[in-house]
Amino acid sequence: MADEVDVVILGMGPGGETAAGRLLSAGLKVAVVEQELIGGECAYWACIPSKTVLRPAEASTGVGRAAGAGGARLDWAAARDYRDDMVRHLDDGAQADGYAEQGALVVRGHGALTGPGTVQVGDRRLTAAHVIVATGAQATVPPIEGLDQVTVWTNREAYSARDLPERATVVGGSAVGLETSLFLARFGTAVTLLHRGDRLLDREEPAVGELAEQHLADAGVEVRTGTSPVHARRAGSDSVLELDDGSTVSADVVVMATGRRPRTDGLGLESVGVTTGSHGEIPVDAHCRAGSDLWAVGDVTGVMPFTHVAKYQGRVVADAILGRPHPARYDGIPRVVFTDPEIAAVGLTRSQADEHGLTTREVRLDLTEQLARPWTYEQEPRGELGLLLDTERDVLVGAWAVAPQAGEWIHQAALAIRAAVPREVLLDQVAQFPTYSEGYQNALEALDR
Numbered sequence: 001m002a003d004e005v006d007v008v009i010l011g012m013g014p015g016g017e018t019a020a021g022r023l024l025s026a027g028l029k030v031a032v033v034e035q036e037l038i039g040g041e042c043a044y045w046a047c048i049p050s051k052t053v054l055r056p057a058e059a060s061t062g063v064g065r066a067a068g069a070g071g072a073r074l075d076w077a078a079a080r081d082y083r084d085d086m087v088r089h090l091d092d093g094a095q096a097d098g099y100a101e102q103g104a105l106v107v108r109g110h111g112a113l114t115g116p117g118t119v120q121v122g123d124r125r126l127t128a129a130h131v132i133v134a135t136g137a138q139a140t141v142p143p144i145e146g147l148d149q150v151t152v153w154t155n156r157e158a159y160s161a162r163d164l165p166e167r168a169t170v171v172g173g174s175a176v177g178l179e180t181s182l183f184l185a186r187f188g189t190a191v192t193l194l195h196r197g198d199r200l201l202d203r204e205e206p207a208v209g210e211l212a213e214q215h216l217a218d219a220g221v222e223v224r225t226g227t228s229p230v231h232a233r234r235a236g237s238d239s240v241l242e243l244d245d246g247s248t249v250s251a252d253v254v255v256m257a258t259g260r261r262p263r264t265d266g267l268g269l270e271s272v273g274v275t276t277g278s279h280g281e282i283p284v285d286a287h288c289r290a291g292s293d294l295w296a297v298g299d300v301t302g303v304m305p306f307t308h309v310a311k312y313q314g315r316v317v318a319d320a321i322l323g324r325p326h327p328a329r330y331d332g333i334p335r336v337v338f339t340d341p342e343i344a345a346v347g348l349t350r351s352q353a354d355e356h357g358l359t360t361r362e363v364r365l366d367l368t369e370q371l372a373r374p375w376t377y378e379q380e381p382r383g384e385l386g387l388l389l390d391t392e393r394d395v396l397v398g399a400w401a402v403a404p405q406a407g408e409w410i411h412q413a414a415l416a417i418r419a420a421v422p423r424e425v426l427l428d429q430v431a432q433f434p435t436y437s438e439g440y441q442n443a444l445e446a447l448d449r
């Protein structure tokens, strides 16, 4: 016999949870299916533990950077204990109880579509008017010969480790690679970061990658660009990578930060006529519709793999199911890397604007030359801001910042881009004093000159 509900949600990471919360509040009968832990990758092995252990690292160096303060000491055991509390000791019992109390049918196990509106979880069959696929993504490890001989970590091991290695080789020069390198280096690991491209964060403006490399080097990370591992081998207790430039790197652990792939294995997509895209993603329209009464949200859609996007898409789908559809827009979505200082960006890069045929003007501002806040904040101030203006529409289309707390104050640019706020309004807007946000006005004025 089948359990009949209004909506089945496959996967309870941030995307699934957001949709579930909204649909349950509206009084719908919802079944939530989870094969591991309610909360998903983000809550247990990604965003939450990584930001939790990066924070003491930032705070302790921040103390040293503030004149008259000093003497902060990092304590890995204490940081780890707090991290373990933050990830609920990998126990989602309270989450399951919470959903059950809200009226959800909580089903444990791997869910697979068996046809339109039907899902099989073990020997349990669910039928529903709508199915939302929110199964996320998993770390990919490149097929390097010999890798099975060495100690390999992905984000899961890095952010649940009890003990940290003395030496680590991190492969991948994007968000996970940068954050993990900084976290390990701050807690005393000797880190070599390998990146096959010429510049870190190569989807961002060139200046961003250059600043990222400089700040990581300042934190003691050895950054090696333009090289990748081609072979791995064990030498005693060492995990050795042989690189394509003929050199080798030895460490206790190799951390693979080489990207993620949508989780669609065994999902039964063929039973509902869905074919995945070239990166394994489930293609969706602007309402996150993947088929007739079939929806997909979060990393599995390959749209923008961030928790805030998964949550946004969860809202978009819930609203569509509840009869108040609105298309998702992604032009004002911030991208942040929690290094020290933080790296934040939103909108288009110059080369993307060129591809769109936009006429643009850009400005890059050293905030320490014009603002008071970097100097009141730390004695060796840091901070740069870049803006990209569409000169025909006279609105911002891109922004980036590499500066303390940039992830907090990028939102002004995000809203300006999303709402196409006219430049003259932005110029007339007043920021309180002193703040890094004042940089927007200086940068906009510099654009005029």
Ligand SMILES: Cc1cc2nc3c(=O)[nH]c(=O)nc-3n(C[C@H](O)[C@H](O)[C@H](O)COP(=O)(O)OP(=O)(O)OC[C@H]3O[C@@H](n4cnc5c(N)ncnc54)[C@H](O)[C@@H]3O)c2cc1C
Binding pocket: 010, 011, 012, 013, 014, 015, 016, 033, 034, 035, 036, 037, 038, 039, 040, 041, 042, 043, 045, 046, 047, 048, 050, 051, 109, 110, 111, 112, 134, 135, 136, 137, 155, 176, 263, 266, 267, 297, 298, 299, 300, 305, 306, 307, 308, 309, 310
């Ligand atoms: C190290 C790291 C740090 C990150 N930090 C940030 C950050 O600071 N900010 C940010 O915005 N993003 C961050 N991200 C990205 C973020 O983790 C993802 O974008 C987010 O988790 C996506 O949410 P989701 O709901 O799509 O999927 P997930 O969080 O992956 O959840 C999917 C859930 O579906 C379940 N599932 C899968 N298949 C099935 C099935 N067939 N049946 C039942 N259940 C299933 C899984 O067990 C999982 O619980 C980080 C990623 C990594 C790796």
Ligand SMILES: NC(=O)c1ccc[n+]([C@@H]2O[C@H](COP(=O)([O-])OP(=O)(O)OC[C@H]3O[C@@H](n4cnc5c(N)ncnc54)[C@H](O)[C@@H]3O)[C@@H](O)[C@H]2O)c1
Binding pocket: 142, 171, 172, 173, 174, 175, 176, 177, 179, 195, 196, 197, 228, 229, 257, 258, 259, 260, 305, 306, 335, 336, 337, 338
């Ligand atoms: N703060 C945040 O919001 C945050 C933090 C961490 C991760 N994330 C998200 O999680 C996702 C995963 O991050 P990521 O950094 O793992 O993935 P990514 O896809 O952004 O970057 C993968 C990196 O690995 C490299 N790489 C891939 N294959 C390789 C190979 N065979 N040899 C050498 N290098 C190789 C790529 O050049 C790239 O630098 C991203 O989409 C990211 O946005 C977000």
